[in-house]
Amino acid sequence: MKRRDFFKAAAAGITATATTSALLGADRNSRPNVVFLFADQMRAHDLGCMGNSQVITPHLDKLASEGLVVKNMIAASPVCTPYRGQLMTGRYGHATGVVHNDIKLPNSEITIADQMKQAGYHTGYIGKWHLAGHRDNPVAKEDRRNWLFWAVRNCSHDHFNPQYWINDETEAVAVDGWEPDVQTDVAIEYIRKHRDHPFFLTVSYGPPHNPYKAPERFVNQYEGRALKERPNVPPRNEKDADQLLHYDAMVTSLDECVGRITAELDRAGLRDNTILVFTSDHGDMLGSQGHRLKQRPWEESINVPFIIRQPGKIKAGQKRDWIVSSVDLMPTLLGLCGASIPDKVQGIDQSALFQDKDVEKRDSAFLFNTHNGGGPGCDWRGIRTKDWVYAFHMAGDWILYDLKKDPYQLNNLVDRPEYKRKRDELRDALDALRVELGEDLPLNGRLPDPIRLPKPTLIEPN
Numbered sequence: 490m491k492r493r494d495f496f497k498a499a500a501a502g503i504t505a506t507a508t509t510s511a512l513l514g515a516d517r518n519s520r521p522n523v524v525f526l527f528a529d530q531m532r533a534h535d536l537g538c539m540g541n542s543q544v545i546t547p548h549l550d551k552l553a554s555e556g557l558v559v560k561n562m563i564a565a566s567p568v569c570t571p572y573r574g575q576l577m578t579g580r581y582g583h584a585t586g587v588v589h590n591d592i593k594l595p596n597s598e599i600t601i602a603d604q605m606k607q608a609g610y611h612t613g614y615i616g617k618w619h620l621a622g623h624r625d626n627p628v629a630k631e632d633r634r635n636w637l638f639w640a641v642r643n644c645s646h647d648h649f650n651p652q653y654w655i656n657d658e659t660e661a662v663a664v665d666g667w668e669p670d671v672q673t674d675v676a677i678e679y680i681r682k683h684r685d686h687p688f689f690l691t692v693s694y695g696p697p698h699n700p701y702k703a704p705e706r707f708v709n710q711y712e713g714r715a716l717k718e719r720p721n722v723p724p725r726n727e728k729d730a731d732q733l734l735h736y737d738a739m740v741t742s743l744d745e746c747v748g749r750i751t752a753e754l755d756r757a758g759l760r761d762n763t764i765l766v767f768t769s770d771h772g773d774m775l776g777s778q779g780h781r782l783k784q785r786p787w788e789e790s791i792n793v794p795f796i797i798r799q800p801g802k803i804k805a806g807q808k809r810d811w812i813v814s815s816v817d818l819m820p821t822l823l824g825l826c827g828a829s830i831p832d833k834v835q836g837i838d839q840s841a842l843f844q845d846k847d848v849e850k851r852d853s854a855f856l857f858n859t860h861n862g863g864g865p866g867c868d869w870r871g872i873r874t875k876d877w878v879y880a881f882h883m884a885g886d887w888i889l890y891d892l893k894k895d896p897y898q899l900n901n902l903v904d905r906p907e908y909k910r911k912r913d914e915l916r917d918a919l920d921a922l923r924v925e926l927g928e929d930l931p932l933n934g935r936l937p938d939p940i941r942l943p944k945p946t947l948i949e950p951n
């Protein structure tokens with residue numbers, strides 16, 4: 490189907506669900522809208538506003554200058570389905586059962602869309618869902634969890650051949666075009682149709698997830714730029730030589746989409762009454778430490794972008810080193826909208842912190858991964874503070890880094906006797922967190938792949 494025809498079908502789907510919005514109750518000005526945009530597999534470091542001078546992200550950098558950047562936004566379980574479970578429920582995977590990919594979110598869990606709908610919002614979800622317990626079939630209505638407008642392909646990374654199920658359709662529609670562009674068309678139409686009523690729109694983009702292949706027009710923007718690898722990437726195989734280029738170019742394609750959405754909010758007169766978020770579910774090692782993809786405790790895997798703009802409420806131009814966990818997103822968004830937060834939520838409502846009305850409540854983030862669902866990585870648990878990260882696996886201590894002195898994690902201090910005290914302190918804190926959060930799952934499976942670095946360096950003890 491041509492992009493234009495798909496757009497018409499999606500617009501009809503938006504109109505069909507929009508008719509219910511009059512029944513929801515809240516007035517346009519009583520609640521801020523939310524546009525929650527998230528990438529798949531994008532690292533915090535791949536943004537101009539995070540100090541990366543080679544990736545082209547003008548719209549995201551502008552958004553950052555108009556809002557708040559959190560530099561330590563931590564994916565508590567750095568892989569798709571567990572992150573999405575946390576985003577929906579504000580609860581960790583060990584509590585909901587969504588501990589690895591392709592697990593269905595139990596219908597007994599209360600979702601962010603349930604709460605937003607109850608607060609009078611219309612809800613819309615576009616893009617990748619990955620909480621249905623399968624990958625390719627349409628998602629049953631009861632499993633859409635109160636997302637009223639729905640244009641979803643549950644899980645695919647065929648970004649050049651997007652397909653969607655709209656609302657209750659049983660047949661998928663295949664669309665010509667680059668997936669984020671098509672999704673952004675629909676998002677813009679959703680915003681237009683809902684400008685007179687509070688809405689909560691989530692767009693779950695696919696890139697820069699592998700396969701590492703971006704459209705030529707974005708790759709061309711990098712012509713003449715020599716892209717430098719992060720200092721913790723050992724030499725690549727020749728076949729992977731273009732990975733970083735295509736990854737960065739995919740990020741630039743999302744940047745353009747964000748630019749289109751911000752322009753539409755301006756045009757619709759909704760800029761000031763809309764909370765706009767850009768983030769990602771987890772990062773990508775892209776060769777750092779000799780590892781690829783995600784499910785690792787290193788920064789490239791756990792630290793994700795986070796920009797939030799709310800004119801007049803969140804002071805513009807802030808860059809903060811606060812620790813925020815992915816499990817905090819649900820209660821924080823509910824808090825910003827004045828919606829009620831369910832009792833069983835484990836995350837922290839950071840809305841008052843973001844709006845400058847409170848002090849920091851979190852000094853560490855709990856990290857969890859299990860390998861049972863396949864994919865890279867192994868079973869491990871970890872703790873990330875502003876200055877340190879520590880993790881263990883089934884055979885014992887694994888990593889310890891001083892992030893202030895060693896931001897690229899070139900010196901694993903875990904076995905260094907002079908850091909024993911720090912290691913024990915973090916391990917105790919992690920043990921305490923596990924008890925507090927009720928996590929005691931056994932660690933099984935396999936040991937991690939070895940760490941590979943370009944060349945050893947040495948960090949001196951404190």
Ligand SMILES: [Ca+2]
Pocket residue numbers: 529530568569570698770771
């Ligand atoms: Ca993912």
